[in-house]
Amino acid sequence: MRSCLVALRRVLTTALVFGGLASSAAAQQNVMQMRTEAVTSSVHVISGFANGNILVVMAGDSVMLVDAQSARRVGLADSVLRTITGKPVALVVNTHYHGDHTEGNEYWRARGARVLAHAAVPVQAAKDTLVASFENWHRTPLAAAAMPSRTFQDSAAFPFGEERIVVRHVPGAHTDGDAVVWLVRANVVHSGDLVELGAYPFIDWWAGGSLDGMIAATDSLLAWMDERTRLVPGHGPVATRPTVIAYRAMLEAVRARVAAAVRNGESLERVLASAPTAPYDAAHGGPRAGARFVRLVYQGLSERAER
């Protein structure tokens, strides 16, 4: 949901489309840009940091997407998609319920796509909740026309053209309805917001997420990935295994410091003063972002059993 926060920035009105492979952190963070990156000849990523990453799989006469974009940016995403292919979108898979990954479902469904998500996604997406304890975050319900048209429980596997798609549920991590989407032949995985790069991740404690679940999810990803696997994070540049290992180490280090503080009754202010994210801030959006992540972790661990 990092995106829920970033989405407060200005709506973007123009697209800068790049065809190159190079990933620039600066470009990723510029909300005014959406770009395409070819992972293989038939697999592309449409990215732009605040926009969340759409994975595009082209097969035969149709297209599959992983994640749907926000309502405000889905039209731009489609215009960028049309620089790659004119084929219709037949299937969208959502990685979780947050609006920047699901609101665009309505747009794609209106154009004939089916939408697949974990069974918890429509449950969480229907809620209208004010999270007063976290920045007065107002979770507004997803439009009925944007709801998934099909759901799965533990996993789903199916061919899409020449590609084999495996969708796996990961329990209680970023949310309670996270799906990891594997393109087996292309050896590409979309992790949704289980991994965010260039920023600290968000843990949606209010929708069944947990830090232990995030770490376990990262372990699962690492167990499934080999040296050649390309990982498309929910937000940020396409990565390989060493980057995910470093990301996991960051989660573990912050967890250790904050969990010890919670167990020992240390105040949030004291934890913040010790700057537990300092070694990681340069890679994850700076000290303010680090402090915000510590607050999120402290709050979650204070209110829950996983210490």
Ligand SMILES: [Zn+2]
């Ligand atoms: Zn999210």
